[in-house]
Amino acid sequence: MIMENQKLAKQxxxxxxxxxxxxxGRLLSLSALLLIMAIVLGIIVFVASKGLGTFFxxxxxxxxxxxxxxxxxxxxTPSGQQAVGALPMIVGSFLVxxxxxLLSTPFAIGTAVYMTEISPKRGxxxxxxxxxxxxxxxxxxxGFIGLSVVVPFxxxxxxxSGFGIxxxxxxxxxxxxxxxxxxxxDSLKGVPKFYRQAxxxxxxxxxxxxxxxxxxxxxxxxxxxxxFGMARAFGEALAVQMVIGNAALMPQNLTSPASTLTxxxxxxxxxxxxxxxxxxxxxxxxxxxxxxxxxxxxxxHMIGRKGAFKK
Amino acid sequence: xxxxxxxxxxxIACLKAVAGFVVLILAFLIGYIFITGLPNVSWHFLxxxxxxxxxxxxxxxxxxxxxxxxxxxxxxxxxxxxxAAIYLNEYATDNWFTAAIKTSIEILSSLPSVVVGLFxxxxxxxxxxxxxxxxxxxxxxxxxxxxxxxRNIEDSLANVSDDQRQGGLGLGLSKYETIIHIVVPxxxxxxxxxIILCSGRVFGEAAALIYTAGQSAPALNFMDWNPFNIDSPxxxxxxxxxxxxxxxxxxSEGIMPDLTQVSSGSAAVLVLAILIxxxxxxxxxxxxxxRMTSVK
Numbered sequence: 393m394i395m396e397n398q399k400l401a402k403q404x405x406x407x408x409x410x411x412x413x414x415x416x417g418r419l420l421s422l423s424a425l426l427l428i429m430a431i432v433l434g435i436i437v438f439v440a441s442k443g444l445g446t447f448f449x450x451x452x453x454x455x456x457x458x459x460x461x462x463x464x465x466x467x468x469t470p471s472g473q474q475a476v477g478a479l480p481m482i483v484g485s486f487l488v489x490x491x492x493x494l495l496s497t498p499f500a501i502g503t504a505v506y507m508t509e510i511s512p513k514r515g516x517x518x519x520x521x522x523x524x525x526x527x528x529x530x531x532x533x534x535g536f537i538g539l540s541v542v543v544p545f546x547x548x549x550x551x552x553s554g555f556g557i558x559x560x561x562x563x564x565x566x567x568x569x570x571x572x573x574x575x576x577x578d579s580l581k582g583v584p585k586f587y588r589q590a591x592x593x594x595x596x597x598x599x600x601x602x603x604x605x606x607x608x609x610x611x612x613x614x615x616x617x618x619x620f621g622m623a624r625a626f627g628e629a630l631a632v633q634m635v636i637g638n639a640a641l642m643p644q645n646l647t648s649p650a651s652t653l654t655x656x657x658x659x660x661x662x663x664x665x666x667x668x669x670x671x672x673x674x675x676x677x678x679x680x681x682x683x684x685x686x687x688x689x690x691x692x693h694m695i696g697r698k699g700a701f702k703k
Numbered sequence: 704x705x706x707x708x709x710x711x712x713x714x715i716a717c718l719k720a721v722a723g724f725v726v727l728i729l730a731f732l733i734g735y736i737f738i739t740g741l742p743n744v745s746w747h748f749l750x751x752x753x754x755x756x757x758x759x760x761x762x763x764x765x766x767x768x769x770x771x772x773x774x775x776x777x778x779x780x781x782x783x784x785x786x787a788a789i790y791l792n793e794y795a796t797d798n799w800f801t802a803a804i805k806t807s808i809e810i811l812s813s814l815p816s817v818v819v820g821l822f823x824x825x826x827x828x829x830x831x832x833x834x835x836x837x838x839x840x841x842x843x844x845x846x847x848x849x850x851x852x853x854r855n856i857e858d859s860l861a862n863v864s865d866d867q868r869q870g871g872l873g874l875g876l877s878k879y880e881t882i883i884h885i886v887v888p889x890x891x892x893x894x895x896x897x898i899i900l901c902s903g904r905v906f907g908e909a910a911a912l913i914y915t916a917g918q919s920a921p922a923l924n925f926m927d928w929n930p931f932n933i934d935s936p937x938x939x940x941x942x943x944x945x946x947x948x949x950x951x952x953x954x955s956e957g958i959m960p961d962l963t964q965v966s967s968g969s970a971a972v973l974v975l976a977i978l979i980x981x982x983x984x985x986x987x988x989x990x991x992x993x994r995m996t997s998v999k
Contacts, residue, residue, distance in 0.1 A: 410877045410880070411877070413877065413879060413880070414877040414878060414879045414880075416879075417879030417882070417883065418790075418794055418878075418879060420786055421786040421787065421789040421790035421793075421794065422786075422790050422794070423786070424782070424783045424784075424785070424786025424787040424790065425786065425787040425790045425791065425804055427783060427787075428783070428787055428804075428807065428808060428811065428849055428850075428853070429803070429804055429807045431811065431846055431849070432807040432808075432810055432811050433807075434822070434826070435811075435814065435818065435819070435822045435846075438822055438825050438826065439818065439821065439822060439825075442825065498721075499721055499724065499725060502717070502718050502721030502722065503721055503722045503725045505718055506718045506719060506721065506722035507722070510715055510718055510719070511719075515722075518726060519722060519725070519726065522725065522726055522729045523725075524981065525729060525733070525978070525981065526728075526729055526732075528903050528904070528907070528977050528978075528980075528981050529732065529907070529974060529977070530906075530907025530908065530909065530947055530973060530974075530977065531907070531909065531910070532907070532909045532947045532948075532950045532951045532970075532973075533736065533907070533950070533970045533973060533974055535950075535951065535954065536950055536954055536966055536967070536970050537732060537735060537736070537970075539954055540739075540963070540967075541735065566728060566732070569725065569728075573725070597707050597708055597710070597711035598711050598715065599707075599710060599711035599714040599715060600707065600711065602714075603714070620813070623813050626815070627813075627814070627815025627816070627817065627818070628815070629815065629816065629817040629910040630909050630910050630951050633955070634951065634954055634955065654815065654817050654910075657817055657821070658817060658910065658913060659955075661821065661824070661914055662913075662914065662918075666829060675821075678817070678818055678821050681815055681817070681818055682814070682818050685810070685813055685814050685815060685818070686810065688813065689806075689809060689810055689813055693806075
């Protein structure tokens, strides 16, 4: 009797088949998630360790790297330092990003307001698919159109070779437009209906309601959208590389050939030997790119927190 | 009409003009791509290999590579994304761990694709010594694809009503059994739409592939389907230039005389493929839903 009881107790204490299956499934899905996390950490660690090599292994000072204007790794500047000044690329990247965002934002907000406030029906029927299609067009196709339409246009209108910051800005303007539009639409849709009703009931016109109430309430969301657009512009490689001219010089004006971090990376990585200074310097550019991407993420988070606090 | 009303009318007219302008941009882009590109697309163009120095080359190998890489990347990333999405949507509680994971997925999705490509180059091409190959390319595309696919699957899992889960649990199934046998099948239409949408994005990606799958498309022997032979189309260790990389490559350093024709034709094929992906994402998802639920 006692023996049997003990046996039974043992059986009851043991995990059932289903419970083990449950634990197995849970662990399986958790491990998939941990794998993604490991990849992200891996990317950061790998790129950082390669990128910092320029400074710690090759002994380039941060000051030379971030303020030098001569980029030709492997050779020396007239004053005898290594020519790894990344300022032209950093300036180029920031210039195209900021200009594209400045150009895109009014168009994007206008379109989004039209889609949500003025003609939601036509917005859903025409503009929604239009933005989705624009997002879907691959960046090489944007680059190709930039090369065959935008560059000649800039050349004929503003002179110069047509390659430069301005062409890059036009291409990026179209590329980040749909990103900003769709996120702005989401944030406008998030504004409660009674905000609009209250404003209209007070006698405000439709435009006053849009300008003074809806857009104000949606500001954090719109800012997030713009930052996302900027992050996309900053990291965009091939489309920009195809139209910017790829000369690692300080941009003299908007139509002179210039370069961005991404364009130098894509053009140069294949021509350097792993572990050489030329190669390390390119990895440092990749690190700058990575840090900026993390920074944009941080900004989005901060806007999100602030926006949430206000509500 | 008073001043504010006039102002309102004017502003709304401006907004309409802006929206119209955006539609015009798309119409111009699509029109330009197809009008300049489609005349160059012929059966010969689609089925003959590229030529580096002479006119009359096609894009057959690049097209094949694009699809092969896409299929491989999807096969690798789907189980990982599904597992991650299941954990995030069904198991994860609201704590620091979940927040950290969500942040890392956000970071991954906003990383520039060049950086992902360079990481793939460092890890797969150099460290694992796979060289410029389909395998390196597919693994890199997996990394590129994971965050968006995970989010799409997570969204479609979240759309399944809790009644379904309670039904499963009420019948005595364990949580995992409920997920696998009830929640995932119920969200299948959404998952399929998500996969097709991500396919469009992966299909057009080039920056992540330049230094992983390589920039050359060696001749293939289409009679040999043994994946262990290096000139077999299925060989995972051969370099494989995709269609998107091809467009970039010939525009930056191509020297064939019919460069414009080839690149505009390739661009038209690429955009057409992506249009088909996007349209079928809606259509296929709805069809699967109708078939599974017999709702018309």
